[in-house]
Amino acid sequence: MVGTKILIKGGKVVNADFSFESDVYIENGIIKQVGKNLEIPGGAQVVNAEGKLVMPGGIDTHTHMQLPFMGTQAVDDFYIGTKAALAGGTTMIIDFVLDQKGVSLVEAYDKWRGWADPKVCCDYSLHCAVTWWSPQVSEEMGELVANRGVNSFKMFMAYKDVFLLEDNELYEVYQRCRDLGALAMMHAENGHVIAHEQDRMKKLGITGPEGHEMCRPESVEAEAVSRATMIAHIVNCPMYIVHVMSKSSADVISEARKRGNVVFGEPIAASLGTDGSNYWNKCWRHAAGHVMGPPLRPDTTTPGYLMKLLANGDLECTGTDNCTFNANQKALGKDDFSQIPNGVNGVEDRMSVIWEKGVASGCMDENRFVAVTSTNAAKVFNIFPQKGVIAPGSDADIVIWDPQATRTISASTHHQAVDFNIFEGMEVHGVTVCTISRGKVVYEDGKFTVSAGDGKFVSRKPFSDYVYKRILERQKTHDPAKVDREQYTGAVIDLTKLQVASGEPSAGKKSASTGRNMHHSSSLGSGGQHVGAGTRYSTPTPTTKVLAPPGGISQIQF
Numbered sequence: 405m406v407g408t409k410i411l412i413k414g415g416k417v418v419n420a421d422f423s424f425e426s427d428v429y430i431e432n433g434i435i436k437q438v439g440k441n442l443e444i445p446g447g448a449q450v451v452n453a454e455g456k457l458v459m460p461g462g463i464d465t466h467t468h469m470q471l472p473f474m475g476t477q478a479v480d481d482f483y484i485g486t487k488a489a490l491a492g493g494t495t496m497i498i499d500f501v502l503d504q505k506g507v508s509l510v511e512a513y514d515k516w517r518g519w520a521d522p523k524v525c526c527d528y529s530l531h532c533a534v535t536w537w538s539p540q541v542s543e544e545m546g547e548l549v550a551n552r553g554v555n556s557f558k559m560f561m562a563y564k565d566v567f568l569l570e571d572n573e574l575y576e577v578y579q580r581c582r583d584l585g586a587l588a589m590m591h592a593e594n595g596h597v598i599a600h601e602q603d604r605m606k607k608l609g610i611t612g613p614e615g616h617e618m619c620r621p622e623s624v625e626a627e628a629v630s631r632a633t634m635i636a637h638i639v640n641c642p643m644y645i646v647h648v649m650s651k652s653s654a655d656v657i658s659e660a661r662k663r664g665n666v667v668f669g670e671p672i673a674a675s676l677g678t679d680g681s682n683y684w685n686k687c688w689r690h691a692a693g694h695v696m697g698p699p700l701r702p703d704t705t706t707p708g709y710l711m712k713l714l715a716n717g718d719l720e721c722t723g724t725d726n727c728t729f730n731a732n733q734k735a736l737g738k739d740d741f742s743q744i745p746n747g748v749n750g751v752e753d754r755m756s757v758i759w760e761k762g763v764a765s766g767c768m769d770e771n772r773f774v775a776v777t778s779t780n781a782a783k784v785f786n787i788f789p790q791k792g793v794i795a796p797g798s799d800a801d802i803v804i805w806d807p808q809a810t811r812t813i814s815a816s817t818h819h820q821a822v823d824f825n826i827f828e829g830m831e832v833h834g835v836t837v838c839t840i841s842r843g844k845v846v847y848e849d850g851k852f853t854v855s856a857g858d859g860k861f862v863s864r865k866p867f868s869d870y871v872y873k874r875i876l877e878r879q880k881t882h883d884p885a886k887v888d889r890e891q892y893t894g895a896v897i898d899l900t901k902l903q904v905a906s907g908e909p910s911a912g913k914k915s916a917s918t919g920r921n922m923h924h925s926s927s928l929g930s931g932g933q934h935v936g937a938g939t940r941y942s943t944p945t946p947t948t949k950v951l952a953p954p955g956g957i958s959q960i961q962f
Contacts, residue, residue, distance in 0.1 A: 408432065408843050411444050415453025415804065417794050418770045419460070420779035428458060430800040433843030438796060451845065453804050456837055459774050460792050461495025461526075461801035462755050463781040465670060466646055466723025469499055470519060473727065474745040475736060479821040480728045482523035483856045488752040488819040489526055490847045490854065493836040495801035496527045496791060496862065497751065498723075498781075500558060505536040505566070509544040513552055517861065524859035526841050527801065529785070531556045531589060535566075537573040542580050549584045553863025555786055557586055558646065561628045562593035562697060571635060578641035582875065585866030587784065588636060589644045592628035592653065593620060593698050602742050613691035614683045615741040617699040622650035625698045629653045633660045633667050640882045642666040642871045644784070647725045649675045649698040651709045658718040666874055668720040668784060671710045673750035676722070677757040678826050679704045692734040693824040696725060697746045711761055714776055715768035721781045722758060724750030728822035748826050752818050755803070756811070757827060759834030763807070770807070786868035800843035809835035 412428040417438065429437040429444055437444075470481040480488070482499075489497055499520065503512035509532055516530055532548055534541060534557050548554040559577055560567035569577065581588040601619035605611075610618065629645055633656065636643035648654050648671045657669040680700035685691045694700055713719045727747030737744030750757075755777055762768045768776075782792025789798050810833050815825040839847040846854035867876075 409445065409448035410451060410800070410840065410843065410845065411442070411448045412451045412453050412458055412802065412804065412840075415456045415458040417458045418774050419793055419795075420771055420775035423457075423770060426458075428794060428802070430802075430840070430843050433800055435794060435796055435798050435800050435802075438794060449845070451804065451838060451840075451848075453838075455806075457770065457805040457807055458794065459493075459770075459803050459805055460778040460782075460794055460798075461803050461839065461841065462489075462493050462777045463791060464489060464494050464497045464723050464726070464751055464754060465721045465781045465785070466672060466725050467497045467499045467751055468502070468725065468727035468747065469497075471500075471502060471727055471747075473747070474743070476729065476733045476745055478727050478747060479730055479733070480726060480749075480751070481821070482520045482528075483525065484819070484821045485726065485751055486523070486525040486528065486859060487852065487854065490839045490841060490852070491819045491836060492752040493755040493803035493805065493839055494526070494751065495803070495839065495841045496529070498529045498531055498556075498785065500531045500533055502533040502558075502567075503535070509534070509541060510547055510552070513548060513554070521857070521861065523856045525846065525854045525856065526859040527791075527799075527862050528859055529787070529862045529864055530554060531558050533558045533560070533567070534569070534577055535560065537569060537576060542576075545580055545586070546584060549586055549866050553861065553865075555586050555864040555866045555868065556589055556644070557581055558589040558591065560591045560595070561632065562591055562595040562598060564595040564599045567591075568595040571631070574632070575635055575639060578636050578639040578643075582639060582641040582879075585868075585872060587644050587868070587871055588641050589646055590629075590632045591647070591697075592625060592632050592645055594624045594628050597624050606740070606742075611740055612688065613695050613741050613744060616695050616697075616744065617680050617683050617702060619742075620697065620699050622652050622698075622701055622703075625650050626652035626656050629656045633657070633665055636667070637665045640875055640878055642668075642875055644668045644670065646670050646723070647672050647675065647696075647698060648710065648719060649706075650701050651703065651706055654710055654713050654719060658713060661718060664874075666871065668871075669713075669718070670721045670723055671714055671719050672722065673724045673754040673757045674700060674748050674826060676707050676711055676714070676761055677753075677830070679706055682826075688738065689731055689734070689824070692737065692744050693731075694748060694826055695734070695737075695741070695744045695746055696727075696748045707761065708767075711765075711767050715762060715772055720776070721784060722754060722776050724754050726751040728820060728824075730821075730823045749818075749820055749822050749824070750826075752820055753813050753825070753827050753832075755805075755836070756813070756832040756834045757830070759805075759807070760830070760832035764833040783870035784868065786864050786866070786870075787862060788870070791862070800840055802840040803836055804838040804840075806835045806837050807833065809833070809837075811835050 410430040469485040605615040680702040682694040779792040782788035813827040
């Protein structure tokens with residue numbers, strides 16, 4: 405806010421790299437000075453941070469405010485959702501433009517801006533979903549990157565016949581992302597398998613929320629993560645896996661990173677703070693309240709496992725997938741789990757849940773906490789050092805945090821519109837004392853001083869150094885080169901004569917005989933030759949041996 409001067413005094417500044425005792429002076433929405441014994445102009449508002457941590461405001465990388473979905477609309481709109489975010493210490497969200505197949509990406513983007521701009525209480529930006537593929541979509545992706553401040557596009561391997569893109573389409577979208585300098589994001593689940601498994605569960609009489617997880621086991625997630633990262637690596641496109649929900653999918657990401665793939669994993673507050681055992685709760689409302697896609701995992705060790713990978717750097721950022729539906733909306737699927745609107749809360753509680761499960765448990769330190777809740781997101785999505793750090797010249801988006809204070813999470817006290825909270829009853833250390841957004845105190849001691857529209861859209865440029873430095877270097881040598889050799893001038897077999905001699909039908913005529921599977925191991929002899937007893941089509945003998953390919957047993961890695 406123009407003319408606002410704030411001095412944060414007596415706290416410990418915590419950035420992703422290190423912590424230090426310091427005062428912070430803010431003027432006109434920008435951090436001007438960081439240090440001790442600062443020379444401050446008169447008239448500055450003093451905020452006492454004695455004994456508290458002064459951290460960059462959180463960046464929630466994954467929200468769906470007022471999303472129209474599964475016949476209804478998420479109840480947290482851009483006003484309520486961003487206001488609740490501020491109460492939890494988050495000062496920026498990145499939401500998703502997500503419309504139906506066939507809808508113009510630019511028109512959908514304009515629609516979302518029209519919803520958000522008048523309502524947001526904190527800064528925000530937009531990813532854009534690509535749910536169909538055509539030359540028009542390719543062109544509009546270019547427009548969004550060049551002129552609309554979008555540098556990330558999300559695709560789906562799930563939601564068959566709604567959002568799902570096939571592998572050949574993903575290949576082309578990844579190429580377009582790479583050429584534009586944008587980040588490809590992926591909802592990774594095998595949508596075709598899920599569709600069949602949904603039908604199977606219903607035939608077995610399973611209609612409750614537990615069926616949601618049963619038809620989407622973690623192997624379905626892990627397979628899709630592997631396939632997505634494989635295609636992206638071949639194309640030389642950076643990949644960001646949204647809402648990592650399982651140990652096996654996290655392992656795929658971890659192993660891919662070890663091999664040098666440029667891939668980032670995003671666990672969310674839900675997968676870090678609770679688990680899928682809730683789907684078997686006897687209370688239908690409770691079970692349905694946890695339904696989201698991909699689902700939470702019934703393996704109760706999953707949250708701790710993901711937190712460790714987040715702490716050691718195998719996973720990168722944290723979001724919430726905040727997409728909230730009340731009981732009467734969830735009840736659309738009271739007789740059919742596949743009709744329960746997918747989505748949970750988290751935008752208000754993300755920071756506290758990660759502090760409790762990560763820092764208070766000794767899994768990560770305060771600096772890694774800042775990295776995974778703010779700084780890494782700013783780097784990945786190319787808004788660093790504007791956001792994600794307390795330093796001169798950066799935006800004054802700051803949370804003053806009491807690491808010793810506790811609170812109990814409950815739907816009865818949270819600021820979100822939804823009537824349910826997946827973290828109900830959880831006592832957490834780490835409480836927001838004061839939130840400063842755009843250089844103005846907007847939340848302090850439980851009270852808001854913010855209005856709809858106070859937040860602004862944050863434009864993001866393509867080719868983030870944090871994401872694209874390796875990609876651009878690899879692109880220089882990405883395309884393979886042919887081998888220069890002398891032209892072959894020898895004889896070439898005449899297949900038409902061979903067909904006549906063997907009695908095979910000529911080209912264009914179908915044979916009534918069953919053709920040999922040229923890829924079946926039993927068709928190969930000890931010398932690698934196709935064999936048969938009597939005629940060419942005879943069944944090979946049981947003693948057939950197969951030579952391993954050159955170099956030994958094949959090792960396929962994605």
